[in-house]
Amino acid sequence: MQIEGSVALVTGAGRGLGRVFARDLVSRGAATVYGAARDAAAVTQPGVTPVMLDITDPDQVAQAAARCADVDLLVNNAGVLAASTFIGAPSLDAVRLEMETNYVGTLSMCRAFAPVLAANGGGALINMLSIVSWFTNPVNGSYSASKAAEWAMTNGVRIELARQGTLVVGVHAGFIDTDMAAGIDAPKISPDMVAQQVFDAVEAGEIEVLADERTRRVKESLPRDHELIYPPLQAAWDGRAAGIAGRTAEH
Ligand SMILES: NC(=O)c1ccc[n+]([C@@H]2O[C@H](COP(=O)([O-])OP(=O)(O)OC[C@H]3O[C@@H](n4cnc5c(N)ncnc54)[C@H](OP(=O)(O)O)[C@@H]3O)[C@@H](O)[C@H]2O)c1
Numbered sequence: 001m002q003i004e005g006s007v008a009l010v011t012g013a014g015r016g017l018g019r020v021f022a023r024d025l026v027s028r029g030a031a032t033v034y035g036a037a038r039d040a041a042a043v044t045q046p047g048v049t050p051v052m053l054d055i056t057d058p059d060q061v062a063q064a065a066a067r068c069a070d071v072d073l074l075v076n077n078a079g080v081l082a083a084s085t086f087i088g089a090p091s092l093d094a095v096r097l098e099m100e101t102n103y104v105g106t107l108s109m110c111r112a113f114a115p116v117l118a119a120n121g122g123g124a125l126i127n128m129l130s131i132v133s134w135f136t137n138p139v140n141g142s143y144s145a146s147k148a149a150e151w152a153m154t155n156g157v158r159i160e161l162a163r164q165g166t167l168v169v170g171v172h173a174g175f176i177d178t179d180m181a182a183g184i185d186a187p188k189i190s191p192d193m194v195a196q197q198v199f200d201a202v203e204a205g206e207i208e209v210l211a212d213e214r215t216r217r218v219k220e221s222l223p224r225d226h227e228l229i230y231p232p233l234q235a236a237w238d239g240r241a242a243g244i245a246g247r248t249a250e251h
Pocket residue numbers: 011012013014015016017018037038039053054055056077078079080101105128129130131172173174175176177178179180181251
């Protein structure tokens with residue numbers, strides 16, 4: 001599908017990557033861009049229509065689908081990272097927050113907007129996943145699990161929506177230069193680079209975006225993950241436990 005003339009909705013559009021997604025859609029000639037955010041006042045990009053939306057609130061999700069019934073391009077960008085381990089975390093609060101937002105919230109957006117997309121010719125649905133949809137660094141363990149669930153869901157939704165002509169795009173990236181990765185001292189890709197690749201993929205009809213070199217390398221390594229991916233993570237974890245390593249977890 002072409003971005004020019006499309007009607008798009010971006011979740012988490014008040015800051016970070018979502019802010020750039022919404023801005024780029026305007027510059028690529030989308031007819032309408034709804035910028036959805038928990039605080040609609042944070043959506044200030046010229047040409048973007050603010051919509052109040054917490055993706056974990058079923059009533060707000062239903063209201064957004066009713067109000068934005070002309071959408072043919074849905075960008076499920078909103079996400080949360082609590083930087084929480086599985087065993088060492090004091091409670092399951094982070095597990096629940098990340099699953100409720102990244103997995104259940106995104107799925108409820110897919111479900112609410114599937115009929116909207118069908119009514120508007122099929123269109124496209126983009127889910128913002130992660131490099132850690134494929135492996136788990138315990139530093140961000142529960143986030144990785146939520147992104148793995150979101151990835152599994154994306155692959156199933158693609159099959160379910162194929163007959164209505166909806167392109168379902170999964171986007172994987174390592175560190176992106178936003179608030180989420182602010183505390184990380186490691187190479188980061190710019191949000192502009194991510195947005196550019198995502199909308200190029202939509203226009204080319206591609207189902208997956210691997211946004212940076214490390215992400216491409218990790219996907220290639222998956223058949224040998226216990227040989228290539230986990231030993232360095234174990235070493236970093238052991239070093240961290242010994243108080244000699246910094247945070248190295250991907251988002
Ligand atoms: N940054 C990275 O290194 C990286 C790497 C790979 C993938 N990702 C993914 O990329 C996406 C965007 O992340 P980012 O880097 O832009 O992070 P960010 O700067 O922390 O922004 C997160 C966005 O999600 C919104 N959000 C969180 N919970 C929400 C909810 N319940 N309802 C609606 N909006 C909600 C936030 O809104 P508020 O302003 O209201 O909090 C904010 O707009 C996420 O899905 C993230 O997992 C990020």
